[in-house]
Amino acid sequence: MAQYFEVHPDNPQPRLLRQASALLERAGILAVPTDSSYALVCHLDDKACADRLRQLRGVGDKHHLTLLCADLSAVAHYARVDNRQYRMLKAATPGPFTFILEATREVPRRLSHPQRKTIGLRVPEHPVLQQLLELHGAPLLATTLIPRGEQHPLNEPEEIRLRYEKQIDGVIDAGACSSLPTTVIDLTPMWSGGEPEVVRQGRGELAVLGLG
DSSP states (O other), X not given: OOEEEXXXXXXXXXXXXXXXXXXXXXXXXXXXXXXXXXXXXXXXXXXHHHHHHHHHHTOOTTSOOEEEOSSGGGHHHHEEOOHHHHHHHHHHOSSSEXXXXXXXXXXXXXXXXXXXXXXEEEOOOOHHHHHHHXXXXXXXXXXXXXXXXXXXXXXXXHHHHHHHTTTSSEEEEOSOOOSXXXXXXXXXXXXXXXXXXXXXXXXXXXXXXXXX
């Protein structure tokens, strides 16, 4: 049965977030609020958790999971980024964008795309998720909470609780989120002189990146 943490959306109770962080350390999967829709997250280095994330979403190993980072300081550790790419990241973070980047050797092969060796990376803006990341002290592995076989993400914590209480370990309820997922931008074409590619138009405005 999933634990349920009701927190203030702007000033979350540290005691409750510490309890949620402890679940992550014990290989738990949580549903968490973001600046787009809710997401499922787990510890980065746990293969079984990553497999559970994919199973819950109904996706294979070619579906990009995302690294949620507290800020851009962790980017160079997990992704190859040139100066132009970094400027785009800086312009759009924190915010509702996911960027596809070339993974470094620090990213376990099981987490990157099997052919392209790429990874999704995101710096969220939601204060609850930001504080959870700070408490956890490392990036989290995440996927948008879109139920298996459905098209739209979930954004109401009570519905998430009802549908997933026996499948995940915890739900952080900070109220309803946006019903839109992140905007996904593939920056890897820039390595060969190409332009960024819009993979998915979501909540993030393309004008922020000078696109569209």
